[in-house]
Amino acid sequence: MHKLKLIGPFAQAVTMDNLPVKGPLSDDRLEIIDHAGILVNGEMIEAIGAFRELKSLTPKIEPVEGDFVVLPGMIDVHTHLCWSGSRAKDYAMRLSGSSYLEIARQGGGIWSTVTKTREVGMEELAGLTALHANRLLHQGTTTVEVKSGYGLNADSERKILNAIRKANEITKNDLIPTCLAAHIKPKDFEGSAREYLNYLIQDLLPGIKAEKLSHRVDIYVDEGAFNIQDALYYLNAAKALGFDVVVHADQFKPGGAQLAVEVGALSADHLEASSDEDIALLARSKVIPVALPGASLGLGAGFAPARKLLNTGAPLVIASDWNPGSAPMGNLLMQAAILGIYEKLTMAETLAAITCRAASALRLTDRGVLKPGMLADFIAFPCGDYREILYNQGGMGPEIIWKRGRLVTGKR
Numbered sequence: 001m002h003k004l005k006l007i008g009p010f011a012q013a014v015t016m017d018n019l020p021v022k023g024p025l026s027d028d029r030l031e032i033i034d035h036a037g038i039l040v041n042g043e044m045i046e047a048i049g050a051f052r053e054l055k056s057l058t059p060k061i062e063p064v065e066g067d068f069v070v071l072p073g074m075i076d077v078h079t080h081l082c083w084s085g086s087r088a089k090d091y092a093m094r095l096s097g098s099s100y101l102e103i104a105r106q107g108g109g110i111w112s113t114v115t116k117t118r119e120v121g122m123e124e125l126a127g128l129t130a131l132h133a134n135r136l137l138h139q140g141t142t143t144v145e146v147k148s149g150y151g152l153n154a155d156s157e158r159k160i161l162n163a164i165r166k167a168n169e170i171t172k173n174d175l176i177p178t179c180l181a182a183h184i185k186p187k188d189f190e191g192s193a194r195e196y197l198n199y200l201i202q203d204l205l206p207g208i209k210a211e212k213l214s215h216r217v218d219i220y221v222d223e224g225a226f227n228i229q230d231a232l233y234y235l236n237a238a239k240a241l242g243f244d245v246v247v248h249a250d251q252f253k254p255g256g257a258q259l260a261v262e263v264g265a266l267s268a269d270h271l272e273a274s275s276d277e278d279i280a281l282l283a284r285s286k287v288i289p290v291a292l293p294g295a296s297l298g299l300g301a302g303f304a305p306a307r308k309l310l311n312t313g314a315p316l317v318i319a320s321d322w323n324p325g326s327a328p329m330g331n332l333l334m335q336a337a338i339l340g341i342y343e344k345l346t347m348a349e350t351l352a353a354i355t356c357r358a359a360s361a362l363r364l365t366d367r368g369v370l371k372p373g374m375l376a377d378f379i380a381f382p383c384g385d386y387r388e389i390l391y392n393q394g395g396m397g398p399e400i401i402w403k404r405g406r407l408v409t410g411k412r
């Protein structure tokens with residue numbers, strides 16, 4: 001029993017337990033424990049309840065001074081944070097009215113990130129990735145999905161996935177890698193989009209599977225990226241190899257959500273351009289819709305129809321899409337709070353979208369909820385009422401963060 005320690009007391013613990021995976025959530029569905037304590041056994045939660053009652057179970061107490069509300073650590077299910085180089089110049093051009101094509105013609109756009117990411121070695125890239133992941137950890141995100149996709153040939157994509165693996169050893173954050181070699185067809189590939197995908201199926205995916213570099217495959221389906229037929233072909237091949245598949249769907253043009261349902265994707269991410277039929281289709285399926293407000297904010301574009309998705313009975317997950325081009329902010333809490341006020345999401349819906357419901361989009365069953373048997377990943381905000389958190393719209397981050405039962409310290 002010596003491994004046990006009791007952390008608290010917290011003014012409130014919002015456990016996110018016992019919430020349905022799909023559909024609307026009113027705030028009164030939230031389980032809130034007043035004057036709470038969390039009993040931690042190594043990396044896991046042993047018990048959660050009234051601090052005063054849990055005190056009898058262990059002499060070891062890690063005290064929390066002052067009023068704090070504790071929540072599960074946030075889970076960001078969609079990022080591209082393994083990159084090198086800045087796209088600040090692109091952003092300035094976008095603010096001045098330049099189009100995507102004009103920016104690309106001036107040497108910007110995704111290809112500039114591909115060029116810079118190809119140039120750096122694996123170790124250096126791992127260091128950059130760990131820096132990005134640490135920034136998120138200090139913001140309260142304790143699990144992060146990270147996509148490749150700035151390599152766009154077999155060697156560079158493998159280097160990126162190895163860098164993500166290495167970064168996962170450096171940072172205390174948990175990184176979940178996804179292969180997005182089908183981000184765009186690279187400029188320097190001679191052949192059609194289908195031929196590029198065939199090259200990935202033959203020369204990249206089997207090795208990634210064998211080396212366990214990732215068990216997830218993503219594709220960007222849209223104008224300027226891959227079309228529906230090619231994506232269907234590619235994702236079916238990835239599924240046959242045993243990968244979970246996810247789709248960048250309906251960011252500018254519809255079609256991707258239907259594809260996600262047809263192929264049985266784990267999630268369909270973006271959905272800014274989804275129609276009412278797409279929403280109904282998603283709600284009837286097992287596909288988890290992921291809204292990416294960071295991309296809307298980065299492009300000055302509209303948000304995904306989050307309210308409609310929930311009202312139609314779909315789940316809703318919110319992720320940051322952190323990338324150097326279209327979503328440079330990376331702050332999940334702030335973005336979720338902003339989407340919440342524009343889409344009129346209840347606080348329960350917004351909080352679920354970045355904790356318990358997010359866990360399901362990564363097929364993770366050991367986090368996103370504060371209850372016994374879960375990882376001891378939790379974050380404490382300096383307030384006495386959980387509603388202060390989203391009310392501050394991301395301006396008040398968590399002040400204390402525990403990852404796998406340990407306090408996160410060091411530079412923010």
Ligand SMILES: [Zn+2]
Binds near residue numbers: 078080321
């Ligand atoms: Zn993305």
